[in-house]
Amino acid sequence: MQIILLLLNIFGAVSLFIYGMKVMSEGVQRASGRQLQTFLNKMTGNPYSGAFAGTVFTTALQSSSIVSLLTLSFVNAGLLNLRKAFSIIVGANVGTTIKLWLIIVLGTTWHIESLALPLIAIAVPFFFFRNQKFKEWANFAIGLALVFVGLYFLNEFLPDFSSNPYLHELIQKYADETTILNSLIFVLIGIVITFLFHSSSVFILFAAVLVSKGMPLELAAMMILGANIGTTSTALIASTIGNRESKIVAWFHFFFNLGGVVVFFFFVPLIVSTLSKCVSQDGEIILVSFHTLFNIVSALLILPFLNGIVNYASKKFMNEDNSEHSLKLIGRPFGPTAKMYVYEANREVIKFAGITRQIISNLGRMITESDDEKSAELRQRIFTLEKESDELEKSILSYLNTIYTYEMTGEVALNIHRLIDICHHLESIGDIAIKTASVHKERKKNNSFITPKLRTHLIELHDSLSVATTTLVQNLNEIQGNVNLSEAKINEKSIDKRFKEAEDALLKAIDRDKLSALSALYYKDIILHYELIGDHLYQANKALGK
Structure with a gap:
């Protein structure tokens, strides 16, 4: 004994x-x-x-x-x-x-x-x-x-x-x-x-x-x-x-x-x-x-x-195409803290936002692309990126849910909530982009015509979205958490303004019989989708600033 x-x-x-x-x-x-x-x-x-x-x-x-x-x-x-x-x-x-x-x-x-x-x-x-x-x-x-x-x-x-x-x-x-x-x-x-x-x-x-x-x-x-x-x-x-x-x-x-x-x-x-x-x-x-x-x-x-x-x-030992990074908890009971793991998850959310930026970029190219084959390639590229983003979202959410089992401070728990919220907004943007690409496909299939002025308004609206996406990526990269929410608000107002201008131009084109009813319907759907994407980008930035 x-x-x-x-x-x-x-x-x-x-x-x-x-x-x-x-x-x-x-x-x-x-x-x-x-x-x-x-x-x-x-x-x-x-x-x-x-x-x-x-x-x-x-x-x-x-x-x-x-x-x-x-x-x-x-x-x-x-x-x-x-x-x-x-x-x-x-x-x-x-x-x-x-x-x-x-x-x-x-x-x-x-x-x-x-x-x-x-x-x-x-x-x-x-x-x-x-x-x-x-x-x-x-x-x-x-x-x-x-x-x-x-x-x-x-x-x-x-x-x-x-x-x-x-x-x-x-x-x-x-x-x-x-x-x-x-x-x-x-x-x-x-x-x-x-x-x-x-x-x-x-x-x-x-x-x-x-x-x-x-x-x-x-x-x-x-x-x-x-x-x-x-x-x-x-x-x-x-x-x-x-x-x-x-x-x-x-x-x-x-x-x-x-x-x-x-x-x-x-x-x-x-x-x-x-x-x-x-x-x-x-x-x-x-x-x-x-x-x-x-x-x-x-x-x-x-x-x-x-x-x-x-x-x-x-x-x-390295393959040339070995570029994927698996998001898994590498640790043990006495290993890194939940706070350190959240930083890893944040990097993956930045990657997620980067994919979203590529999706929006390809949407912009579809506005001016007249070649049917190239337009189909752009649409397929958007579908592929959206599928990749869905898989990444599942990986991130599973990872964050696992971190919840760790001991953590209130600040870390809040950061996890922020990242989950941002993931949901980015996932919604991907879904809207798929719908927008499908509208472009139907528009081309039915030889729907958009006037040069309407196309210019659509390009300007897209450019505002691109700027807003870049702001989100920059805020996610901000080390000290100094989120530039004022810039995000400016971007949101710019998108709303461009949307209103495009909508007014559409109504004028309809009044002057310069656009068919079907073309007007397609155009209205596209600018509404763009406006929704802008809302999700702003909400994602707001989630960071909570």
Whole structure:
């Protein structure tokens, strides 16, 4: 019974540590929001700046696993290319070490348990502020406090190997017989435990505690090598539901870390011995130094060849027509927050709006196209685009409904409602465009004539629609949520004005017997459809401004 209680205490301490990491990461994600993605795109101009961005990104989010998942998500949604993603993954490994140094240095400078309560005391008052970002940074501080408490309890409950004859003898046996097989066993232990923890940082700190309890440094270092392989399992599992690019990024992460392990494997005793002489006699400091050296050297070795690796991967594994981006949730229980997923959905809605703009553009060409064959091609193109937009709408709505199962703030829930509303308006525009294209078909089939003046009014009405569509796409792309609703109102008034002018011109043409009744009916249907499309575009912009 005592052993069971001890194991439960150990697992409880590890769980508290992991939960603290989760709270920290989610707090940063919610506080920084879309700026994280913007930062990545701006800072990944070359492999070295991309690696730096990955380092900063991981330091901010406090988890390389979260960064790898977010990178996969951005790649899957088409927001990052392979070169940027590869460099971020390389930098993420280095970023992990900064977090470890933070925890180790703070923990060795002060007693860990003495830091936790002051952190919570500082954080809690911020929950009474109205500013949501203050609350999220308070969550970050509380998460850090939980990490410290988890480490404290882990240190309390783990048995001391040096005082336990059986454990000491077992560990010493493997330490004395430093064969390749023994080393591989401890690498495997590192892989398996990191896979279970879903965090190399958790395991490395776990290994540091084991060293303080008497485990030989060489064996702990071997387990750290295994942890660097095990941490890639999160991305590999997540990529199974992603597209081809996300799978390539996940496998790059695996082979990059595996390559580093192969390089370091035979030099572990020498490196550990050198670090103990030159850096510190403290086992925890030596282990974190070893982990830092591993990641920095691995990064420096691969960065000069990164562009070549990207080119090879693109030619070897990418199809020329592989342009689709599957909108699926790439994550896990401790993965990206609902807020980050909503940004992905927003990108797909932008894509949806782009398809709508193409549909409207093709409608405009049908006004002046006199060739029946080309007119039929334009109509078929509109049908194809509308079908594509219907499929995209289903994908987006299914995705957003799934996000609803996640924990989220009121702001995120409102953003989801906005996107759903916009999707409905865009879908309605596609349906109206199909009807308009069919009217054009019937008009041509019956040789219906439209006067040059009426055609001019129709072209002007179409041009106003095109401007309104562009405004919607620009508002969807607005990072800080500064929706230009005044521009949308101007566009709506312009469309209404053009519609009224076209309608008046139609009545005058009928009065002067310049138009047949059938032609007038077709023309009236077309301008009414255009006016309806304008209403939906304005309502979509209003949804963004709510």
